[in-house]
Amino acid sequence: MIAPALDRRFIGFLLAGGINTLFGYGVFGGLVLLGVLPHVALIVSTVAGVLFNFLTASAVFKSRDIRRLPRFLAVYAVMLGFNMVLLDLVMRAGLGPLLAQAAILPFFTLTFLAMRRFVFVASPEQTS
Secondary structure: OOOHHHHHHHHHHHHHHHHHHHHHHHHHHHHHHOOOOHHHHHHHHHHHHHHHHHHHHHHHOOOOOHHHHHHHHHHHHHHHHHHHHHHHHHHHOOOOHHHHHHHHHHHHHHHHHHHHHHHOOOOHHHHO
16 A cells, blocks of 8 residues: 555646646647647746746655756656657657657656656655
């Protein structure tokens, strides 16, 4: 059974992630519809959402410690790399950029695990 605190945190992360996803996908979709290349639109939408995402994820994990920002950015850089590779693969399989990006979004629920493990890991004083 999952601990209630983890369960609440995961549900909060999914809600915040939903808002973040709508924002990021909205920027991505708007740029693609304006004629921006999909990979460029992906980079711009990721950069546009990172600081907003840091605030919402910080609220979920109850830590607004700015010293966590470099690790947060590193996780997003890795996720952006995965996203670019997956976007390319799915587009090569025949989907357009908007549908391809929508199809791979569920993969990024793994971001929660990366954030919990590498960014918002409890410090020793929080666990005692």
